[in-house]
Structure formats: structure tokens, C-alpha cells
Amino acid sequence: MLAEHFSAYTQWRGDVATGIEELRKWLHLNEIGDAQSDLRLQYLLDRLREDKLIVAFVAEFSRGKSELINAVFFAGYGNRILPSSAGRTTMCPTELQWKAGDKPEIRLLPIESRKTNASITELKRYPEEWQIRPLDTSSAESLQQALAQVGETRLVSRAEADQLGFPVDENGDTGLRPDAAGEIEIPRWRHAIIQFPHPLLEQGLVILDTPGLNAIGAEPELTLNLLPNAHAVLFILAADTGVTQSDLAVWREHVNAGRRQRGRLVALNKIDGLWDGLRSEADIEREISGQVASVADTLDIDPSQVYPVSAQKGLVAKVNNDEDLLARSRIVELEEALSTELLPTKRDIVRDNTYGDVNDIVNRSRELLNARLTGLREQLQELTDLRGKNQNVIEYMMRKVRSEKDEFEQGLQKYYAVRSVFSNLSNNLFGHLGLDALRDETRRTREAMLDAAFSRGLREAMKGFFEHLRGNLRKSTDEVGEISKMLDAMYKRFTV
Template identity: 50%
Template sequence: MTKHGIIDDFEAYSEWRKQVRNVIKKYRDIAKAEDLTNAHSEQRLNQIISTLNDDKLYIAFVAEFSRGKSELINAIFFSTLGKRVLPSSAGRTTMCPSELMYDHDFEPSIRLLPIDTRSTGTSIQEYKNMPEEWSDYPLDIDSAEQISEVLRHITEVNTVKPGHAENLGLHITSDEGHEDGLHIDENGEVEIPRWRHAIINFPHPLLDKGLVILDTPGLNALGAEPELTLNMLASAHGVMFILAADTGVTKSDLAVWRDHIIVGELTSRAKGRLVILNKIDVLWDDLRGQDEISDEIKRQVKETAKILNIDEKMIFPVSAQKALTAKIRNKNKLLNKSRILELEGALSDMLIPAKRDIVTDTVKRDMAEMNLSIKLVIDQRLAGVDEHIAELDGLSSKNVEVIENMLLKVKADKEHLERSLQRFQATRSIFTRQTVALYQYLDPKAMEITIANTRKNMKISFTSRGIKKAMTKFFASVYEAFNSAAEQSNEIKELMQGVYSKFQEEHGLVNIRPGGYATRKYMREIKRLEQSSERFVKTTSLVMLDQGVITERFFDSVSSRIRQIFQKANKDADNWLKTIMSPMEAQIREHQIQLRRRLESIKRIHKATDTLDDRLAELKYVRDGIIEQGDKIKHINRKMEKILAKEEDDEESRVSA
């Protein structure tokens, strides 16, 4: 079966990422062999490699039911298997959000989280670390029938009393014509999904290379599970919004688009978003000419663009069902008529370069810090050897008095350094106190108190005004914590700047300036959550707000994300504190080694165990070795630059593992 569009491009991206990972491994091995790294820098390099190993590309597919969403996923990604992977039939098929991925640590299976876990207030992300809470059904990858049968679990429903559904935070509407909410049947009961979330672990080549597909089941699920909008959709690299040509843009479609996809962006340039007008085959008619059919499709595209307030170029009319049939049966004419290839090309052009740019920028930034650290070590080694060569060059003969004076000078330098280190230890106690204060501001446990108080205040008043007031106070506390952390980190930076300057002045160490701890990225994410909270209060009906469980679920999702931000900020602060000390400690270590070598060298000359010429020759050999160390690092950096620039010269750009 011939591969199409995004499949080829994603595999090329995966190969490029592998090359980047391998060249960084080579860099790490060279730096370690030449003793140019310490424990912290080795850990940092291993983190970069680990990140490249675990790099994921998330694509979310969002639609109301009966828009052909599951069939579109099958057509784009799974046609090479010659069968449908996701259930696809008339009516509602996907009842719970599903993630398609592949993790080698698990057997092929579908893991299902029961809907009743919604009553606990625990997020889906947190449940992912609780395997005992999931129901696990193995997949037989050699049996298409067994896979199809097992995956039907995601379509399962439970029939319950309305009160039970409301306790789970599911909205019930009495208006039969209203699409937002569950409807009570003639027996006074409602159908709810049996499962809250599904993880399908499937050994597909693209999933194995890091593709993750999020399949969401529509407005009811998005409204009832705020974590989807706040975390999963927000972090997706691409979001595909599917409409159907036979229904047009319905009221619920528009609600999904405005409240869960563009979420405050300028719709004219909503980045990473594509709109798919599916089921164009309903417009195919043997009694109408091809031009007439094309004009009708263009009319629908134009009308859709106007309603959604987007550029027509963002809309792709397709027939997913015909595309899947054409790919499986090798019908090129039908494939072209389905227009799926245009969508795949746009999807690839939008996602792959953007993702590669993110990886490139991250690697360049991290490796620039690593190169600076290694350059400082090499420069210091060269400066030390050059200084010692200059000392010995000044000896025209083995003058005992001159050598003894030189010996005394090196001993004095060594004692001076030891006194400076004693003062440095006193400074470290101040540094420790300030780092403790920084950790306190970013302590996830301290934030739990704020979360608990906010939840208590929200329970007192479930009016829109009361909820808004509680959320405003909550975010003010979060901002205060990060503003205090920023001020504290600046104090630490200034303290270390003073220490650096003192050592540079007294001992001639290389002039470097410690970097700062950046809180801006966390503040941006917090601001996004705050805007989502304001939108929730504004767009959610008073009836739903009065149904306290829905509001509680929303706050659970917000607080879960805030916890993750604090945990990440705490971890990043830990890395920063190690980084800010590491260059100083590395320079001091090198300076101590050089003083010890100078002392030993002069002692040997003084005792006549070495001639002056022998020692000078030895030092020049050492100097050549240090220059060679720098050349090795420069050479591997040039290879890395070529790979990051995606140059085609395989001999230069490929580095074996």
C-alpha cells in the first residue's frame, strides 16, 4: 500500500529527531571522555536525550456526534492496515474521550476509566498514575475482528437516574431540541457514557514514533470534562474541527468552536487549527455535473468560513468514508475525488515544520548553555597552562632562588584560594536560606491550602458572582506566589553575581554572568487558565452553575493544572539553582587542579628530577591536547548544526548511535 502525505512526512520527522538525539549522545560521550562535564551537566545532557526519546506530536479531533470524526481518523492514519481501527457507523459511536498512542511498557490494549471516577474530584491526568482504577482489555493485533470488537467498548452507555448523572457533573436538559445536555427518556432515566476516558495502546508505526491522537465525543463531553479543554486541547499541536456537509454549522457546532477550540484567539489566525467539512459525498449526484457539485461545495465552504469568522483556506471539504475505501481498495480516482490528500498535505505542512521548529529551538537553547559551560572549562585550562609556560619560559637557567620564590608564590595563591573558599562557604549558607525561601513560594503543598480555601468559598456561593469572586481571589494568590518567586530568584542571582565577581577579581577566573530564573512562561499559562475560568462563568448557563457538581469539576481541572505548573516550576527552580552554582564550582575545581599541577611541576624542577626543557615540552603537549578537546567539540557542534538545519548531506548530517 502506498503511503500518503502526513505519514511520509511524520516518518521523516521521526528520522530527523533520531539523528538529533544520536548527535547529542555523541557530544555527551566526547565531553565525558575529555573530562569536560560534571554530574550536573551530564544529567542535563541525559535529560535532553530523554526528551527527544519521549517527544510526542498531539493531534486532537473534535466534533459533535455523527460528523464522521472516527472515520476521518481511520482514513488519514490507519488505512495502511486495511481495516477500520476505530468504530465508525451511523449515529453516535465515540461516547468517551479516547487517546490513541503506543507505549512499549504496556501490552496492546484498551484501558478504560469508569465514569463514576468523576465523583472523586481526581483528574484524568492523576488517574493515569493509578493503573488499578482502569479496566484493561487486551488487543490481539493479528485479529482485525477482535480489535474491532474490543474497541466497541468505547461506545458503551449506562442508563441511570437523573440524580446520579447530575452527581457526576453531567448536565441534563428538559428541552428535547437542545443539543447541550442529556435528555430524560420516557422511563425517567438518562443514558450516560459508561467510561470517562479511554487509552488505546496500539502498535501502529506512527504511534510508535510519537504520534498521539485525541478523539473527543462532542459538546456534552467537553462541557462535562473541563480538563479536555483546559489541558488536552490546549496542549495539542493541532486541532481538527469536523463539520458535516449534510448538517452545516449547527448551534452546538458553533458552541464547540467558540468555547472549546479557539478559546479567545483571533479566529482569523487561529494557529494549529483546521476545519474539515466532511461527508461531501452527500452532494455527489449523477444528475448534476461536476462543476455544479464543485460550486455547491465552494458555497458551503464560503458560508462556513463566514459563520466561524475564519479564512476559507482553513476549511477542507472531504469525504472520509470514500477516502478510506479508496485507500484500502487502491482506487486513485475515488481518492482524488474524496479530496483527502489536500487535507493531509495541509495537516503535514502545519504540524511537522512547527513541531520541528520547537525541537530545534529547544535543542539550540539547551546546547548553547552546554557549549558555554564547556568553553569556560577549556578556556580556563588553556589560560592556566599558558600562564605556567610563561612562568617557566622566564627561567633562563635553574636559578634556585627564583624557583624557590616561584614555589612560594604558588603556595600563596593556593592558600589565598582556600581562604576564598572558606568565605564562599559562608556565602553558601546565605544562598541556602534564600533557596529555601524560593522553594516555599513554589511549594505545591502550600498551594493545596489555597485550593482547599477556594473550593470552600465556591461551595458557599454557587452564583456566577460568588464563583467569579472566588476564582479571582484564587488566581491573585497564584500570581502573588510567582511574583514573590521572581523577586526571590533575582536576589539569589545578585548574590551569586557578587560571588562570581569576587572570584574573578581575586583569582583571574573567566568572567561569566549567572543566568536568571524565568517565570514568564508559567505566568502565561496561568493567564490562559484565568481567561478560561472567566469564559466558563460567562458562557455556562445559570442552571448549570447552580448544579454545583459541574462547577466543582471545572475547578478540579483548573486546580489540577495549577498543581502541575507548581510542580514543574519547582523542578525547574531546582535545575536553575544547580546551574547557577555549576559554572563557579567547575572553575574553582579547574583552578585547584592547575595550582596543584604548577606546584608539583616547580617542585620537580627544584629537586632536579626534571629539566626545564622537559617540563616545557610536557606543558606544550598538554596545551595541544586541550586545543584538540575544543576542536572535537566544535566538530560535533558543526554536525549538530547541519542536522538541525535539515541539510541533505547524509555523510555530514548522520551520526551513528
């Protein structure tokens, strides 16, 4: 169900890109477009090709989250792909994605990278910071063994756990609980990116698999960036536990922090625990309906946003082609809800953004065509007025047209020269004030501060940082002055 809807969305997105490409060719063929319009259309095409659809799965441990991902996306492989067993199987945030040119592999970011204070987004720009493990996609068993690495852990002292940003609590209520030896079990990896050639991932779907509350809270980027940017968030609960205090904390602090209702769904998993053979179907249905109502009331959402499912039975039903078991697992209703909530919202966003840019370009082209039409009508009127007059007047008009044409071409050449100089000066200006320059300088300063043993070293690092910024500002002021002088001179030249 979800695959069919997603394929339809991908086809729609491809049709939009085709229409934009046809518009771009028509503008070029009729010499209507300019460099700016062409760049804007190229940007739209690149944005459509790189368009991603992010679905985040959020839950505390042992709620069947990985099993639900297997049932919804990977049942076609005839086995579990993501590790799914009792206890914690996902220890770090994991992205499943694929784009043209990728290799099947797992990219693992060591947990020690937290000591650098660099964000995950920033570290994605530095491949040397990641450990890369190849994936054998020809065997489900090999995939299982490779993907099990995202659940690896290691034991550290309490001091190191604090240094890495993990909260520690003796009772395990608000942080990680030490073992009998006083050591803390933490994830071996900070983040994992699984590049996997799955049909839906190839079409732009990105699956975000998150760990439990303690790991989410220890990685602020999940709360500030990854989860808010997800187009749909599926929050998984277990029917045998209901909404626990930690579940409620995850929901309030991370999933529903912005009170955003659209694209936020709740899956009440493990309803097969009610199939004990002693209750009638009517009793089971009443029990499920009661739990759905209770969950909706606790989370303060509409009951229609809560979907009772059995991920394990849904996976088994898909693998064995058991239609009756599939219907009883209710996994299809959840997939349909994901399609209904996710795809129309994403399509609206893409349509609105694309329409705004294309409409602006079309309006500008229409204005240019109207100006050309007005000029042709004026020339036609002049030619009509010349009908029956002597040859000298006609030759004069032809010379006038040639002169205006030569003057226009000379002005156009001057314009292109000025634009080239302006682009170079602008690039220099961005080199002084751009985010990349500021980010690199901040990174160098942070490393210098971390290496400093005394406060004098910290002061020197901060002093160097601000001196460098002042230098860039002085250079930028000179560049702005030069650009202003050049533009004033060219304005006077073109207005003469």
C-alpha cells in the first residue's frame, strides 16, 4: 500500500520536473529567458531530484519499533533485516537511505566524536570521521549480521559517561543506571547511516530509527533538527505496557513538543498479546478499543490517530502471503494512514514551493513578451507610415535600426563584463563573510580552546577569533566600497 502511494508520488514529482525542463527549453529556444531564470529553474530541477521524504520511528526500547520497520518496508526480503529481539536493539539514531551513486555500506560515527562538540550535520562533511563497513545485499543473513552493529555497546566509567553527555542516575529513572561495578553501558556509535538499495529508498524515502529516551535526550540534534524536519513521525507504544512515564516523556518532549498534529501518528503495537485463545473476537475488539481510547486521552490526541497493530504478525503474514493474518495484524491500515498523512502534505509543500518560483518566471517572461509585442507594433506602424514615401526615408530608418542594434550590443557586452567583475567581487565578499568561513574559524577557535591548558590560552584563542573577524569585516568593507564605486560608475555610463 505505502509502496504504491509512494511510487505514485515519485511519478508526480517526475512529471513536475519534466514540465519544468520543457519550460526551460522553450525559454531558451525563443530567447526569452535570462541567466537568473535559467539558474532558478535548474535549482528547482535539482531540488526535485534530491527531494527526500523523511519518516521517523520513535519509541522507548522493547516497543517493537525495529520489527515494525521490518514489517512495513522490508517484508519483501522474506526475513527480518533490522535486528529485532528482546531488549535494546537500536542504540544510536540510524538513517536508512539511498541515492544514485551510493555503495551498499554502513557508516558509523564513533561515540567519542561527542568530545569535539561538533554536530552530526557538520561531521557528515568529513568522511574520515566515520567508520565504513560494506553491506552484502545478496543475503538476508549477512544483512542481519552487518546491521546488528548499530546495537553495539561498551562499558565506561561514570566520569567518561558524563564527559560524553550521557545522564547517569542510580535508579535509572532519569538517566543510565550503573552496573554492580559502577560502570555505565553506552552506545558504541553516536550515529549510523545505512545505505541500502531498497526500491522506496531509491525514490527518496529516508527512514529515521531512533533509540530510547536517554539516548534522544543525550543527542540534542535529534530534538532540534532531525525529528522536527521529519515529514512524518510514527510513535510506537506497546499494548502490554500502555503509556508509561518514559513513553509520555518522549511524546511531550520530543515528538509533540511543537504541538504539531499533522504527520504525527501513534502505533499501539503487540496487540497479538491479546490473542490468547480464551477471549472471543468481540472481547478482543473491546479491549483494543479501550486501550486506543486510553492512549488517545493520555496523549491528548484524537483516537483516529492511534493505530493498533501487530508488527510481528504483520511481518509473518507478508512473508507467508497469509491474507487472513495480515488483515488481523492491521498493518495495512497503518500503511494507508502513513500514505494519507505523509504524501499529501509533502506534495502540497513541493507544489507550493515549485509553483511560486515557476509563476514568477512565467510572469517575467510574459512581461518581456508584451514589451517585445509593443515594440513590433511600433515598428509595424512606422513601416506602415513609410508606405509610398521615398527611398531615402526608408534607408534612413534602416540605418537608425542598425545603429540602435549596434548600440544595444555594445551595451550588452559592457553589461556582461560588469556582471563578471561583480560576481568576482561578490564571491570575495562571501569568502570573508560566508557561513563556511565563519564555521571554519569557529572550529579552529574551538579546537584551540580545547587544547588550551590555562586561561591565558583561552583568552588568546578568543582574541585571535575576534581579530580574525575584524580583519574579515575590514576586508568586506573595502569590497563593498569597491562594488559601490563600480556600480555608480556603470550606472552613469548606462544612463548617458
